[in-house]
Amino acid sequence: MNTPLTPQQSARNAQLIIAARLVSDFGAFLNMVALATYVYLLSNSAIAVGVFLASRVAGGVFASLIGTAFYRRFGGRIPLIGFDLLRAGLLGLLLLLPVTEQALMLPVIAFGLGLGNSMFAIGLNSQLPHMIQGEQLLKTNAWLTSASSGAMVAGSLVSGLLVAGFGFEVVFALNVVTYLLAALFIVPLRFYRPAPSLDAKASSGEWAALRQGLRSTPVIAAMLALSMADTLGSAAHNVGFPIISKLLTPESASTTLGLMLAVWACGKFIGARIASRLPGTENVNLERRFFFGVLLMSSGFILMFNQHNLYGLLLFALPAGLGDGFSEVGLMSRLQREPDSLRLPIFSFLTLLQMTGFGVGMLIAAPFYNVWAPGIVVLLFHGIPLSTLVVLKVLASRAQRRQALSADQR
Structure with a gap:
């Protein structure tokens, strides 16, 4: 939409974004704990865990290098939904692939998760002023920070309990659901798209x-x-x-x-x-x-x-x-x-x-x-x-x- 957001639309956007951040970060911390343990049990190698973590960081670094150009061209809610679906699809591979084939795919999955996490964060943080009125930004950021901290503890603790009680497959399935739910919260968002400035087209x-x-x-x-x-x-x-x-x-x-x-x-x-x-x-x-x-x-x-x-x-x-x-x-x-x-x-x-x-x-x-x-x-x-x-x-x-x-x- 090209007209400024009303206070009601801004408040509704804030609620949806906070909910999406909560479940998205819960999923991120859920798989951070579970996958590191899963990689070690699957490979029995500390080196494999190091490669997995390095691949995840590499995905984040790559996202930071392409994020500006990407969101200049593809703004709005569609990319945010897409990166939630990407993370859900990558974790879904662990439910579909045989265990013997997962070892080779885990670094790829780690890279994709790092990419998806960072691209989602870049897109959400940089576009938040187009979804929330200026006077509500500080309050919304505070709730986003609060949601993220709660999601970290909940995801870390729940992951260990679920793995112990039900196995890794249940954790991965729940993780897929969290990213799909985050995508659903993004769907109703309304963006205000101002006219592009001359500075944005600097040669x-x-x-x-x-x-x-x-x-x-x-x-x-x-x-x-x-x-x-x-x-x-x-x-x-x-x-x-x-x-x-x-x-x-x-x-x-x-x-x-x-x-x-x-x-x-x-x-x-x-x-x-x-x-x-x-x-x-x-x-x-x-x-x-x-x-x-x-x-x-x-x-x-x-x-x-x-x-x-x-x-x-x-x-x-x-x-x-x-x-x-x-x-x-x-x-x-x-x-x-x-x-x-x-x-x-x-x-x-x-x-x-x-x-x-x-x-x-x-x-x-x-x-x-x-x-x-x-x-x-x-x-x-x-x-x-x-x-x-x-x-x-x-x-x-x-x-x-x-x-x-x-x-x-x-």
Whole structure:
């Protein structure tokens, strides 16, 4: 539709998008846990698990490279539905193919899932301002973050229970249903399609336009740089979750891991709700929420991994989740305020940074756990975003002093 959305259409779109994100992310975390275990049982090889995970990351990286060009040409709800159907079809192969043929197909399935997950995220985040009225964006982003955190814990916990009780086939079948259901929630969405701007047709190319846009808005460049640094820290604590759980409670590591994720997700849910209700919705307010969120999250994880009992671990999982909720809501809401010509390349580039940082971070962080205690490893890797914050603050202060000096000289 070419006319602006009414408040009723915007509110209905928000409800449908939140529902789609909830079931889609539930499916993503459901298969993330189940497939990694399935690959290991099928191959009895840690190398095969590594290849599978690398293929999934490679699919996300590929999506970030083609996402801008793809959504410039194919916008609206049809691509989002298509990527849900792609993920459902790939998992359906595991229900149809004989077990003897699945080993060769698993890296292909992993690549397709990584591609589908990232393309869905790029398309949804970059097009959200065309589906939701501006004054509802912050609230919608907060609910999307809350839905994602709840889906993560539910998918992770339910996956293990279903595998233990019913086998992998039931998990894969349920996973297919979740993606089909997500596609059904996307079908009724209504998009507002504004007239294309001249900037969107710039002959210099998308990436050149992105570089030019980041130079003109250095705060966005700073937020992307911090997101990359934060991804390295996130990779380290994700590798360390099962390690610290087994170290503190060797007799019930899986229970501890589930509790830890549940408390973290509760913190993220609360952080997202608080971030959406704080006074001030200007760009500078969103930027401050993002920077504060990263500070709180990294500090929380450092304190969390340096505890020596379960209660201390769970206590600091809450502020780590709070910071995650703050930072995600602030980042998404701020980036979505950029013009159409810049917003899509930014989200594609953000996905590239996150997928690359997470993949590289996991490869780099894992060997450190063989040498150092988990607390030291997390301190090292979450020290990267904290150090980046300090550097950005120093650079911002110098820029302000130069501007003040120039103004005095004039």
